[in-house]
Amino acid sequence: MSEIIESVKNLSIGFNSQKGKQISILRNVSTNIKKGETVGIVGESGSGKSTLALAMMGYIKQGLFPLKGECLFKSEDLLKMSSRQLEKIRGRKIAMIPQNAGQALTPNLKIGYQIDEALRLHTDLNKTERDKKISELLNKVRLPSPETMAFRYPHELSGGQQQRVAVAMALAGKPDLLLLDEPTTGLDVTTQAHVLELLRFIAKDTGTSMIYVSHDLGAIAQVSDRIVVMYAGEIVLEGPARKILKEPIHPYTYGLLKSIPKLSLAGLPASMPGSQPQPGSINEGCSFYDRCNLATDHCKKNTPDLEHIKELNTNVRCFNHNELINQNNNLQTSITKKSNNSEAIEVLKLKDVSISYAKQKFFDQLLNKISDQNPTVKDINIDIKKGETIALVGESGSGKSTILKSIAGLLKTKDGQIKFENDRILSSNLKMRNPNDLRAIQLIFQNPDESLNPNHTVEQILSQPLKLYFNLSGEELKKNIIDLLKKVRLGEFYMSRYPRQLSGGEKQRVAVARAFAAKPDIILCDEVTSALDVSVQAAVLNLLQQLKEDLGTTYVFVSHDLAVVRAISDRVAVLYQGRLCEIGPSQNVYKFPSHPYTEVLLGAVLEPDPDIKPKLVAEDIVEEKPPEKGCSFQGRCPRKIGDICNLEVPPWQIGENGNAIRCHINIDELASLQQ
């Protein structure tokens, strides 16, 4: 039994509502952090995980206050300390790594200076020692050329590098406890895998305890020794990582794990109905009662306590956990999609499409041409069949959203044509398109908070396309709106609500309903699930699939998440730096042989399984611009064969399983290399 460095005892944190009622966000939370241990705190947004983590360093957000309980760091209560006392602990004993390092670093100070500042505050080293320490720290977080790195400004680094600098700063004070609040959310998949690998190494190397807060069970699975699952401000399950992920004995964790799309599984993940209760709305009974399929009347009336199960070394807050122990073997199941009903008719064709963000020179503007030789997106040829779901996959900067925008007419193309229905060319100027074409192609955006007008009711939002395209009004308009809401499984009473009164999943449903209001032929989905919690994501994916099966809509689905793409799409196109790398039926793209970039992406996917470690085959360098000549992936390719990759654009090769790969390596050779 190793030493406990921080222990939270019966902690409740809450706020006073406008009506003077006391509402708690954290309810009776107790847990211990042992020395050298990494604890993952996981939960959906609003579960109180960040509040708990921040309280562990004695910080409570404005407007909140502790109702009862204590946070003991080495037997001193952090919540009772003065700010002077806390200053001595924060940074030196407990350090924090924020979610968005880009925003946490001061933009006009050099990296070295910012680390130096942390060292000055938290150590007693002199100037020369500190300088040595800075490059030591930068080296430790594996930043390239630490000496020159110290003289760079934050904006000169990539997101992953900024996150590494934040780790270096946190390590400066040699803390006993590191607090990580969603440190890899917002990073690209390959970068995320690298940062997690670094964190795991640091935990082992320095013996620092870590608290890792995340909504992503995949990331948690990679770093944690122990996992704490939060739901509605309570701990519902706590135990060794492997046990929690493999044999979850709480229905919420079980449902959560089932709702994560997995690479190894085709088909859509099962979704959990409902959403988390608002703070203050639970009076009696289990907080998960509404969404639980094991719930009995007993659960409605009585609140379960956290029960310790000795043989599993797990704490669980559920009366019926025994039933789940036997059920666990079917964790690896999914809902099978109806087989691809896409007809052979091609509805949308992208032919040699290039898109450039370069500013036109005055002369070119007069001639109305774009003279960029190295455009952001180049040579895109995709034929989209009616009724299929095609996914565009790639990391940030791969041009996937850019392509989507130009299909929608929001961005002009430089070269090439976009053809719609019977080879009719769609103008690249939105104003030149005819209303019927505009109606036929609809967009759904990533973030429903931004895509719905906050000052409109749901009724007003949905009436916009109906009025515009079908000139509906009065009773007919209302009837149509109700029908649309029904289609996305929302009740009639949502009509008078404003977006702020809806949950994330409900907002996205309204956005889906708005897109379907136009009775479109094609819907462009831009990362539609990445702003949602996993259980909600699964529900939205299921809804999209259902609507497609009912209405025969074609989806162009953009995502960075390979597992989500695997679940929903029929065909996948992998993009790197605005160039196509691979395209093929989705079940085949996920099988080897594949393009080296696809291989890298697949290797970096984090599965919620401690036994599946990411394979880091390529460096996580960030390339600013696509290369002028040769293969787009030449800069990072782990299988680069020589000069030919730098000079010549690779040819398309069709593999035996039907996916087209653009690589200089012979496809059979590639297959044997990747076995």
Next chain:
Amino acid sequence: MESNLITEDKQKNKLEKAFEILKTMASKPSGLIGLTIVLFHVILALISPYIAPYDYKAISPNTMLLAPSAEHWFGTDSLGRDVFTRTILGGRTALTVTFFGSLIALLWGGLLGIFCGLVGGKIDDVVMRVVDAFLSIPWILAMLLIVSLLGTSTEVLIPALGFFYGKGIVRVARAATHDVIAKDFIVSARARGHSNMSIIWNEIIPNVRDAILVEGAMRWSWMLLGFSSLSFLGFGVSPPTPDWGLMISNARGLMSFAYWSVIAPIVGLSSLIIGINLTADAFAKALGIDRSTKAPV
């Protein structure tokens, strides 16, 4: 059920919403004081013709420069007119002219700003440079020119003031529009093929309305000061119309021995300006566009 409605955030109709905003404004002492002052002035302006004890233009050599007394509460001026009568009627002129002036400023400034913010590009560049050029002209000189050409009737003053005070609103409205223009709901409306007018009306105005209204309220108090300055210089409303600026200007020379005739209009003017300023601040806070948020400790 998938909804978790917070009961405190139920849908309200417009009247209730306006009442709610007023209530929030009045909940802080500064807002309450501001609202009270403004309300006092507005009521006074409405009823002043009926409660004025004397005729505002009745000149009487017998009552020249009388000190405040029971008959003449605020004394009389150099022409023997009752200062109390002229003060309460003076507020009426100032409020009417500046209220309609600000309305005009809001309308043209707000709409032009939103339009420029939405279309951007060349049109935006040109319009904004013109606005900048106007901003660089001392407005009082330009006003003097207009007034001397067209006369000093309220029909001239209101649009002229409205024009000069609208320039600042153009910039605010444009900036507010820029904040929302990048949001996906505008992109979405564009992709659907809505016209610019429809986007302005349906998507932008509801989101920039608050910021523009607050700016308009601030402009109102500035315009009040500007209008009084014009009158003070003799280019505002023409005598014998009672007006604070004019009253201050007339009584200025007699200040050493007949202070009462200058104090009343000064108190009237400054209290109204302070009142409007406090109200505008409280209004901004109630709408949640207060930018002076504290840093977390």
